[in-house]
Amino acid sequence: MIRAFAILIALALPAAAQEESIVVGLSQSSVSITTDFVGSEILVYGAVRRDAPAPTEDPLEVIVTVEGPATPIIVRKKERRVGIWINRDKVRIGSAPTFYAIATTGALGDILSETEDLRHRITIPSVIRAIGISSEAEDAPQFVEALMRIRQSEGRYRVNEHAVDLDEQTLFRADVELPADLTEGDYRVRIFLTRDGRVVDTIDRTIFVRKAGLERFLYTMSREQSALYGLLSLALAVLAGWGASTIFRLIRP
Amino acid sequence: MQMYLPIAEVSINALLVLGLGGIVGFMSGMFGVGGGFLITPLLFFIGIPPAVAVATGANQVVASSVSGVLAQMKRKAVDFRMGMVLQAGGLIGSAVGIWVFARLAVLGQVDLFVQLSYVLFLGTIGAMMLQESIRALRRAKKPGAPIKRAHVHTWVHRLPFKMKFRASGLYISVLPPMMIGAGVGFLSAIMGVGGGFIMVPAMIYLLGMPTKVVVGTSLFQIIFVSAFTTLAHAMTSGTVDIMLALLLILGGVVGAQFGARIGVRLRAEQLRILLALLVIAVSVKVGTELVLTPNEPFSLQVMGAE
Numbered sequence: 001m002i003r004a005f006a007i008l009i010a011l012a013l014p015a016a017a018q019e020e021s022i023v024v025g026l027s028q029s030s031v032s033i034t035t036d037f038v039g040s041e042i043l044v045y046g047a048v049r050r051d052a053p054a055p056t057e058d059p060l061e062v063i064v065t066v067e068g069p070a071t072p073i074i075v076r077k078k079e080r081r082v083g084i085w086i087n088r089d090k091v092r093i094g095s096a097p098t099f100y101a102i103a104t105t106g107a108l109g110d111i112l113s114e115t116e117d118l119r120h121r122i123t124i125p126s127v128i129r130a131i132g133i134s135s136e137a138e139d140a141p142q143f144v145e146a147l148m149r150i151r152q153s154e155g156r157y158r159v160n161e162h163a164v165d166l167d168e169q170t171l172f173r174a175d176v177e178l179p180a181d182l183t184e185g186d187y188r189v190r191i192f193l194t195r196d197g198r199v200v201d202t203i204d205r206t207i208f209v210r211k212a213g214l215e216r217f218l219y220t221m222s223r224e225q226s227a228l229y230g231l232l233s234l235a236l237a238v239l240a241g242w243g244a245s246t247i248f249r250l251i252r253p
Numbered sequence: 254m255q256m257y258l259p260i261a262e263v264s265i266n267a268l269l270v271l272g273l274g275g276i277v278g279f280m281s282g283m284f285g286v287g288g289g290f291l292i293t294p295l296l297f298f299i300g301i302p303p304a305v306a307v308a309t310g311a312n313q314v315v316a317s318s319v320s321g322v323l324a325q326m327k328r329k330a331v332d333f334r335m336g337m338v339l340q341a342g343g344l345i346g347s348a349v350g351i352w353v354f355a356r357l358a359v360l361g362q363v364d365l366f367v368q369l370s371y372v373l374f375l376g377t378i379g380a381m382m383l384q385e386s387i388r389a390l391r392r393a394k395k396p397g398a399p400i401k402r403a404h405v406h407t408w409v410h411r412l413p414f415k416m417k418f419r420a421s422g423l424y425i426s427v428l429p430p431m432m433i434g435a436g437v438g439f440l441s442a443i444m445g446v447g448g449g450f451i452m453v454p455a456m457i458y459l460l461g462m463p464t465k466v467v468v469g470t471s472l473f474q475i476i477f478v479s480a481f482t483t484l485a486h487a488m489t490s491g492t493v494d495i496m497l498a499l500l501l502i503l504g505g506v507v508g509a510q511f512g513a514r515i516g517v518r519l520r521a522e523q524l525r526i527l528l529a530l531l532v533i534a535v536s537v538k539v540g541t542e543l544v545l546t547p548n549e550p551f552s553l554q555v556m557g558a559e
Binding site for chain 1: 255256259260262263264312313315316317318319320321323324361362364365480483484486487488491495496498499502503506507510543545546549550551552553554555556
């Protein structure tokens with residue numbers, strides 16, 4: 001009985017445990033947004049652990065994604081009405097990340113199959129959740145395309161193919177730049193190993209992006225004690241106005 | 254010097270904002286206006302979200318009006334009683350404006366409404382001011398031309414609820430000043446401006462107030478309306494960015510003092526022509542954006558995080 005069980009486990013093991021798995025490190029697990037914040041660079045590095053020699057038929061590929069907190073978004077389209085451009089149609093997109101960066105070892109189309117992309121939500125179009133939008137406007141897909149186009153031009157969505165270095169099919173590293181206009185929240189870092197378009201292993205890490213110091217204090221106050229915050233803004237304005245006129249009166253005879 | 258703004262959630266160049274504040278302060282010191290009509294579109298231009306620009310602009314107007322009123326008070330050029338009456342109307346107008354602003358935000362038409370207000374009001378006021386100041390300049394060149402009577406009785410003087418305004422030397426109904434106050438309060442909430450550019454001509458031409466008390470009284474009233482607007486925006490939408498306001502104010506108060514020195518050397522008519530041209534330029538700039546085909550017809554509005 002025991003022997004039979006042992007054989008069963010021995011048979012199951014190779015299938016259950018992956019042949020290749022990821023070991024990963026991040027240069028930092030938190031980012032503080034302070035007044036002088038100008039963006040940050042996250043180094044994602046790691047290695048591929050193997051229980052058996054590496055398969056030789058297809059090369060190993062690595063995909064690194066960094067995803068900021070998601071929010072619902074309304075995309076509006078301007079149209080000309082009586083000579084002026086005004087917002088007409090709108091499409092509500094259920095959830096889109098405020099930031100999304102992909103770095104890979106090769107062209108995404110080559111190293112990731114469509115089914116795997118749909119399952120793991122890796123590319124930008126698959127990470128945006130736009131379900132049931134077709135009823136909201138004619139040609140709804142162009143609203144999603146516009147969202148991606150605008151966010152890409154703002155540097156919020158980035159695709160860097162060939163930006164991951166992979167040495168000896170084992171060691172990899174990628175630098176992901178976080179822009180200065182960063183939204184607070186939990187940033188999910190995912191690493192995918194693929195062979196022949198198939199995801200072999202994946203791992204998740206979180207980077208905590210938080211306002212710190214004065215930024216934290218002011219933001220919290222504006223949300224939780226908005227009346228006090230408003231009065232503080234006014235006090236500052238009155239004081240500055242009075243201060244300026246007093247100082248210049250003293251300077252000027 | 255980059256700086257991350259806690260409410261706007263964008264990183265801006267602090268020196269650029271100080272400079273903008275300084276330039277606008279310079280203009281406001283020279284012309285005796287709050288400068289909100291310049292600040293708000295300039296903030297749009299450097300990438301501050303419109304809602305934050307409007308609310309923070311109102312906060313900046315508080316600072317420049319306090320500075321201005323203190324200078325005018327020394328000259329006894331503030332009609333406090335008139336200021337209070339304008340005020341009563343102003344608070345009503347401002348409250349309505351904030352409500353409309355919130356409704357428009359839901360409809361996605363804030364930008365359009367703000368832009369249209371700019372084109373309409375700045376365009377009209379600018380054109381009127383230009384016409385009037387050119388006429389005044391011509392008259393000044395032709396001595397002996399008939400001078401307009403200072404006190405003309407119009408329909409304004411036949412309304413009920415009359416009140417004495419000693420500093421202005423007026424005995425008129427409280428209704429017109431209240432209506433003017435309400436209109437300006439409304440604009441202040443929608444456009445993030447103090448409304449001096451509308452208030453000043455309205456006081457002169459509609460109420461017949463003497464020019465010497467007009468600027469001080471208008472500034473006095475604007476302090477309270479823009480303070481109310483700032484507070485209301487802070488409490489309803491949380492869009493006042495205190496760091497952005499601080500930078501604008503610091504640049505502004507210094508610029509205003511230099512502007513005031515230059516302003517003294519120029520003639521009143523020349524000043525008014527320059528101001529009129531500036532107002533018209535802003536209105537044309539905003540107007541062309543409405544008419545020209547945009548590079549990107551789509552726009553994003555981020556909803557609250559889930």
